[in-house]
Amino acid sequence: MPHIAVLGAGITGVTTAYALHKRGFDVTVFDRQRYAAMETSFANGGQLSASNAEVWNQWSTVIKGIRWMLQKDAPLSVNPRPGWHKISWMAAFLANIPRYRANTIETARLAVTARAGLTEMADRSGVDFDFTPAGILHFYKSQKDFDHARRVTGLLAHGGLARQELTPDEVLAKEPNLRGDILGGFWTESDSTGDIHKFAVGLADWLRGQGVQFQMGHAVEDVCADADCVTLRGKEEQRFDGIVVCAGVASRSFAKMLGDRVNIYPVKGYSITVNLDGAASQAAAPSVSLLDDKAKIVTSRLGKDRFRIAGTAEFNGENRDIRADRVQPLVKWCETHFPEVSTENVVPWAGLRPMMPNMMPRVGAGRQPRVFYNTGHGHLGWTLSAATADIVAQVVAGKMRPNFTPSKSQTALKTAP
Template sequence: MSHIAVIGAGITGITTAYALARRGYDVSVFDRNRYAAMETSFANGGQLSASNAEVWTRWGTIFKGLKWMLKSDAPLLVNPRPSWHKLSWMAEFMGNIPHYEAHTVETTRLAIAAREHLLDFAAEVGVDFDCEQRGILHVYKKQSEFDHARRVNTLLAKAGLDRREVTADEVQRLEPALKTDTLGGFYTESDFTGDIHRYARALSDGCARMGVTFHYKADVSDIHHTGTGVRIDWHSSDGDQQQHFDGIVVCAGVGSRAIAAKLGDRVNIYPVKGYSITVNLDDETSQAAAPWVSLLDDEAKIVTSRLGKGRFRIAGTAEFNGYNLDIRDDRVRPLREWCEAFFPDVSTEHCVPWAGLRPMLPSMMPKVGPGSKPGVYYNTGHGHLGWTLSAATAQATADVVDVARMKNAA
């Protein structure tokens, strides 16, 4: 039985570990935190959204970024301070604009495939993750955004997604709690929501019951390819340790770029910060006034999910500001004000802000597959769709490892 190391215990790392363990691999997971899913997989928007699989590689994104560069509360904010990493990433991003349509279709297909795997994993382990299968409703207040959504819908349909246009009256019928006028929207009944952190933590417990070894609070100091596998050196409360593995899967989010460089690969991930607030619905009025259907406001780039009776998650924005996790009030305030405008009877007195770094590649496509050296694999770079795509890319990664093992056995 091959011994595989997985670097990273976020949603991609945990689903990868589970996919490998259920196929009989001996798996060890390394993470610098005390628990699974403590960074980007802690408090995201909660949407499992094939309907939001449109990639960002189009000129409209560039123009918006330039227009909003000096607006601190803009949905997309780029720190104008140059760095070689940022400039090289943006140059490659623009180079991927011709692939916008193909990548959107491919990402949508992957997102559709991921749903079944994610729910299967949850059923096998017995995961309760505040899942709400009520669909996702995109809403529009500006005609230009609505027109663009119609064009996007043709790509989503090509991938096999059923996302139907709805009138303003239908928007209100689908989510009666909504207290703002819209032009209409698009509704995807097959999409759903859930708590990514609860899911990942429960799945990590399931992995442990299957024999997966977890090294938490592990500071990986060196990763060295030996020719026959990979040696990992790390430091923990037990001191300096070292172990040889037959293979390694890099699922380290924004840390994947540095790890890939040690293994002789270039994985040009840039950290794109996103924010969320979790509104605690402490009173009956707020609980009744908060929506149950998940929403996506395309103009504001804000998504929502209802996490059980007592929590309402609002997330969004994209900030190109390096490896910076500061929680800024001017970035959180628009989320709170959006809630107050769309759901005025929801009390925002008690809401918890959070920020995480999305690992984005210039193509907006995850890197899934082998590296340049034998036994090295990647499942990283999912950007804003890590929760949505993770179960499918985990299965794809396990498939690649299976193929390599059979070749070696032959």
């Protein structure tokens, strides 16, 4: 049976290991961290949100980005310092604006497809990850944003997702603790939330028990592929029959070593975890997951005593610094919309989202016959992971086991570089 190396033990790496193991492959997962899901998959917004499938490739995003460049607490922050990678990525981003509609529909379709796979993984592994099927509520404060949301709802419907338009009173009926001047909202009952870190760690532990190997704290320094094998060099040199790159923002450099161009840019996102230490805060925090489209902020309730608030996008290269001026808007948002929740005990975090310029994940085969990719999911890695893991595992099986024929519905995504 072919032995496949998986680079990265974040959510895409662990779910890819599951999908490969399910198909009978020997699998070894590598990660430079000592534990699974310690980087971008550590403390995201927690949403499994097909309703957030809209891609960012619009002229309105560009205009807002320019306007926000001098505003430190803006939802989108761009370091004006020039750099070839940033410039080339942004040029490709603009070139994909004509694909906005098609890519939004395809992302929604993938997100809906992913739900069954995630349920299967959770059921088989028995992992507890504070999952709740409570739905996701988008709310709006301006007519312009609300009208845009109506148009997006039509695109999501083409991707197989239904969501319900709500009046202001219906929004408050869904979440009575929400404060603010709300104009209306959209409710996606089929969306859900959970703790990505707990899920990835629990699934990794289960996979170990099934025979999947994890070489943690093992930084891969070099990788190359030829007709006979794939060679990884780090603490030692190891050879495999194939490789799947699931390395987040590091995927770009690994792809270059393997002769491919995977134009990922690191887009930093922030979150805070509000520890709900008392009964009053627990009662005042929302029970449903929220998305404030104007502020670009998402929330999740993780168990009874944690409230996760995440958002913002920062184009600042491979910079992992946690900036107070980017965290403070999240704290202020909590205090504005949920004033009875205590923000005395708040844990900030920042992670680098691996984003392709067309906002679509890079899934499928590389130039070399033994090389594959499952990376570049941007802000929807948690949401899409089960679907893209299944797709790439089917492609690997088709290439590495000649007698295996992938089903027509499970083919590699064809996305722009």
